[in-house]
Amino acid sequence: xxxxxxxxxxxxxxxxxxxxxxxxxxxxxxxxxxxxxxxxxxxxxxxxxxxxxxxxxxxxxxxxxxxxxxxxxxxxxxxxxxxxxxxxxxxxxxxxxxxxxxxxxxxxxxxxxxxxxxxxxxxxxxxxxxxxxxxxxxxxxxxxxxxxxxxxxxxxxxxxxxxxxxxxxxxxxxxxxxxxxxxxxxxxxxxxxxxxxxxxxxxxxxxxxxxxxxxxxxxxxxxxxxxxxxxxxxxxxxxxxxxxxxxxxxxxxxxxxxxxxxxxxxxxxxxxxxxxxxxxxxxxxxxxxxxxxxxxxxxxxxxxxxxxxxxxxxxxxxxxxxxxxxxxxxxxxxxxxxxxxxxxxxxxxxxxxxxxxxxxxxxxxxxxxxxxxxxxxxxxxxxxxxxxxxxxxxxxxxxxxxxxxxxxxxxxxxxxxxxxxxxxxxxxxxxxxxxxxxxxxxxxxxxxxxxxxxxxxxxxxxxxxxxxxxxxxxxx
Numbered sequence: 001x002x003x004x005x006x007x008x009x010x011x012x013x014x015x016x017x018x019x020x021x022x023x024x025x026x027x028x029x030x031x032x033x034x035x036x037x038x039x040x041x042x043x044x045x046x047x048x049x050x051x052x053x054x055x056x057x058x059x060x061x062x063x064x065x066x067x068x069x070x071x072x073x074x075x076x077x078x079x080x081x082x083x084x085x086x087x088x089x090x091x092x093x094x095x096x097x098x099x100x101x102x103x104x105x106x107x108x109x110x111x112x113x114x115x116x117x118x119x120x121x122x123x124x125x126x127x128x129x130x131x132x133x134x135x136x137x138x139x140x141x142x143x144x145x146x147x148x149x150x151x152x153x154x155x156x157x158x159x160x161x162x163x164x165x166x167x168x169x170x171x172x173x174x175x176x177x178x179x180x181x182x183x184x185x186x187x188x189x190x191x192x193x194x195x196x197x198x199x200x201x202x203x204x205x206x207x208x209x210x211x212x213x214x215x216x217x218x219x220x221x222x223x224x225x226x227x228x229x230x231x232x233x234x235x236x237x238x239x240x241x242x243x244x245x246x247x248x249x250x251x252x253x254x255x256x257x258x259x260x261x262x263x264x265x266x267x268x269x270x271x272x273x274x275x276x277x278x279x280x281x282x283x284x285x286x287x288x289x290x291x292x293x294x295x296x297x298x299x300x301x302x303x304x305x306x307x308x309x310x311x312x313x314x315x316x317x318x319x320x321x322x323x324x325x326x327x328x329x330x331x332x333x334x335x336x337x338x339x340x341x342x343x344x345x346x347x348x349x350x351x352x353x354x355x356x357x358x359x360x361x362x363x364x365x366x367x368x369x370x371x372x373x374x375x376x377x378x379x380x381x382x383x384x385x386x387x388x389x390x391x392x393x394x395x396x397x398x399x400x401x402x403x404x405x406x407x408x409x410x411x412x413x414x415x416x417x418x419x420x421x422x423x424x425x426x427x428x429x430x431x432x433x434x435x436x437x438x439x440x441x442x443x444x445x446x447x448x449x450x451x452x453x454x455x456x457x458x459x460x461x462x463x464x465x466x467x468x469x470x471x472x473x474x475x476x
Contacts, residue, residue, distance in 0.1 A: 009036065399429075
């Protein structure tokens with residue numbers, strides 16, 4: 001593990017998985033800019049990785065004449081054992097399984113295996129707020145960051161939200177707070193390292209997810225617990241009081257525990273809760289509203305996300321008045337129930353980050369009918385039973401092709417709920433949805449499934465949905 005920036009020059013670093021989310025690119029540029037000998041290896045070829053490769057080439061062009069910065073070496077379309085066994089350090093993508101034979105080769109030769117998150121945590125001493133959960137973590141982390149920036153303009157946001165913290169490491173003042181969104185895979189990669197000790201940790205609602213990667217919910221939740229496992233007594237751990245999966249979390253952290261809830265907390269218990277549609281903060285100084293009945297983001301689930309964010313921000317420092325102003329002005333984030341277009345009294349929502357059925361259920365209950373739903377995609381070994389009531393809220397359902405779509409069709413057929421498709425192109429599905437939408441309707445793209453196969457990831461899926469809508473309406 002690195003202990004200072006002085007350890008980097010001349011280091012042989014292999015970045016495993018360039019990816020398209022920014023982590024691999026940020027790792028490569030971070031080490032290359034500091035004089036390491038960087039090899040980037042990815043199973044995908046140049047045609048897929050072209051946008052990221054252009055960033056590397058631009059970086060190398062900027063470094064022309066700087067002899068201390070060697071060029072980044074690219075190995076695309078394959079991994080080679082020698083790039084792992086001959087390295088000093090391997091930076092893995094969180095999606096890479098820890099039992100990969102290439103990582104085993106690195107460990108066999110005593111090569112350290114790290115991630116962009118572990119490198120950041122080992123080198124940065126900034127105050128940290130960390131967020132995990134199954135759904136709502138990006139919105140919650142973004143809302144915390146939005147609150148902190150009112151009084152701490154140097155506050156940064158990174159992690160699973162597609163911004164690697166290595167992209168801003170070295171650019172911050174020591175006192176600037178950092179909000180990290182962390183997935184279960186990113187947390188798993190930190191196990192045993194004693195690096196993650198946030199001032200405030202926040203757990204959003206836990207739901208079955210990634211069951212194609214885990215043997216069951218117990219293993220999945222075990223990784224989630226790493227968020228607060230190494231916190232120190234002066235820290236705070238924020239849990240969802242209504243989530244049965246979090247019932248025993250308080251006993252497994254040394255941090256001070258605070259809860260947020262969809263109904264008033266027991267008298268005297270500090271935390272945050274909903275009183276009707278209003279968010280209430282209860283700390284030692286008494287009760288204060290941190291948002292009213294009107295917010296810019298839709299849905300009861302987002303009220304819970306903002307409640308958690310407001311509590312976390314208050315535990316870190318900002319006053320309740322500043323937090324209220326921030327939460328009520330929070331615009332939401334891309335791909336999460338994002339209202340991005342309106343045309344002839346029809347509203348278009350991009351909810352591509354809905355990669356599990358429960359997220360689609362929440363979206364369907366967040367919007368007023370009439371609704372046209374576009375759903376379907378790749379299976380993650382998830383259960384769609386019980387979704388019938390939510391699907392009935394849509395006046396029409398348009399399905400995209402995919403392995404999970406087979407499950408959805410079976411459910412819809414059993415429930416005698418009509419649908420069209422599955423379509424093998426997004427353009428076809430969008431065109432069909434527009435044709436089915438009645439005046440005043442909302443067209444909701446909330447797949448409830450993974451994106452792989454037809455798309456690179458859920459962010460690529462969401463961007464392509466928005467592009468398809470705008471292109472098709474431009475032709476109208």
